[in-house]
Amino acid sequence: MEEGLDAYRTFRREQGDFEALFRAHYPEIVRYLAARLGSRDDAHELAGDVFAEAWRRVPGLRWRGRPVRAWLYRVASNMAADELRRRSRLAPLPELEVADDADAAEDRIAVARALAALPADHQLVVHLRLVEGLPFDEVARVMGRSVGACQMLMLRAARGLRASLAAEGVRDG
């Protein structure tokens, strides 16, 4: 109960203080979008749009037991999907930004590309747990799912990655 109360207070605090919300979550939204879009520059630009939308919408959000962060990721995910759709109509996907040498770089590109090709909720669970380092119960809160469901998503994400890499002839690990 106390945990729920804290979550509610955090929600209201973030709702009322845009700058604090921005500083707390902008970097992670950039990282998430960079993985989705394959470009850090594009991620910065789109993350700006996400927070412009947050500036308009967050004060009007109603408490439904989920943190403002969940809303940010939902908007970021939708905007990333729109951007990828737009790109697919206009031009080929840009090369992923991986500065390294020779085979290792090629493998990393393949891994990053395989990750970017996963369904959005698979990418999100990987991002929240392994990039942002949230425990599974926090991941579950952000995603609005149970811990077990998030763990299953992670398993599917891993299998999806393994299958993509196998198809490209990349050794895992």
Added chain:
Amino acid sequence: MADPTLARDLARALDGEPAGAEASELAALLLAAAEPSRFAVADAAVERTLARLRRPPRPRRRVVPALVPLATAAVAALAAFVFLRTPGSHVQARAARAADATFFVVEDVQARRPGLFPATSVSGYVDGGRGRAHVRIFLRSAGAVAETVLHEDGSVERWLASSDTTTFAPSCDLLPGGCGEVLDPFSFYVRALESGGAHVRRAGGQYLLTLGGGRVEQVAHVDARTYLPRLIEWRQDGRVVAVVRLTSLERQHGGLSPDAWTMSDHGGARVVQLTAAGRPVRVLGARPAARSAVRRWLGPSFGGAAARVERVALTGGSAVRIAYGEDVVVWNYGRVVPPPVLQARSLPAKVFTAPGGAVVHAYFGRAGTQVAVVAFADGNAAVVSRTGANDLVLRAAQLLRRPGSP
């Protein structure tokens, strides 16, 4: 191994705990895939983007409508009331501080007698300092049933689900029932407090304030630490009739978005505007006018079309219409909004700040209608286009200027 078991095993592997071979292999793959995303975002980049998003605050106005501050004054009155009975407290300062703030309020109103009235929730923002409020009323069985926005200048917008109508009026007095939902039960509570005769007693971590007398009385449960009300019981003949639970009464410390004070999108709702006399606004007629009548325009010509200036008589006021050809029209107006602008205000809106700090509300209709409304210190201007390119009104709104300005 079954999938749920393997999923748990994988979770353990990701936590660095001992796990089976397959889970360990998958964990290594995931960690390798996630590794390139673990980069730091420079503070400078964060601050640069924040500076781009940050908008200048609107100037604080001194005009405060008579009714709205009652809601937050409730907090002040209550604080004052309690402190007056608490020796050594700084009543004036604390009361003033309580009133001069924006609160987010959520009230659940429930009848104790089944069937007396349906359980109702009231939630929204009340800003006593600037005299504005935005509240929604919900019935648990029916969802949102009404929404009211009270502006700094005392004008009010109300949407009612029952008639799916949004009404604009210059003051609360012109709306049937006034602005009760903005104020009650707070306002009732304040009036009761102000009338005096309350009995106060300490009960654990709270004060119990009994107000009124005779057959109907209220008992307010006030937090002894914050001096904010948490629960109000309405009693009749000693029995509780209704309970108002203030599930949230929070002072807002950050600047709120203008959207916090903007009516939600009720697409398709009928729009009615009332004049100061309570009559609906209509266009009564138009006649050519000199350029000296213009306060803001897009210049003597725009998009290759020369400006045609007309003064338009409206029920309860007038406006200046500057037409550039058939498609682009600029309106200059005060408190009475021209019907073509008003109709568009029920469309989905975007808010942004023009160079110079004026706040622009842009509305985009499904049939291509675009309207950008700019609130200047000396009046309002709106650019209306029915068929223009997507960003026409956004660009035009930022070009609005006084005649004679470059």
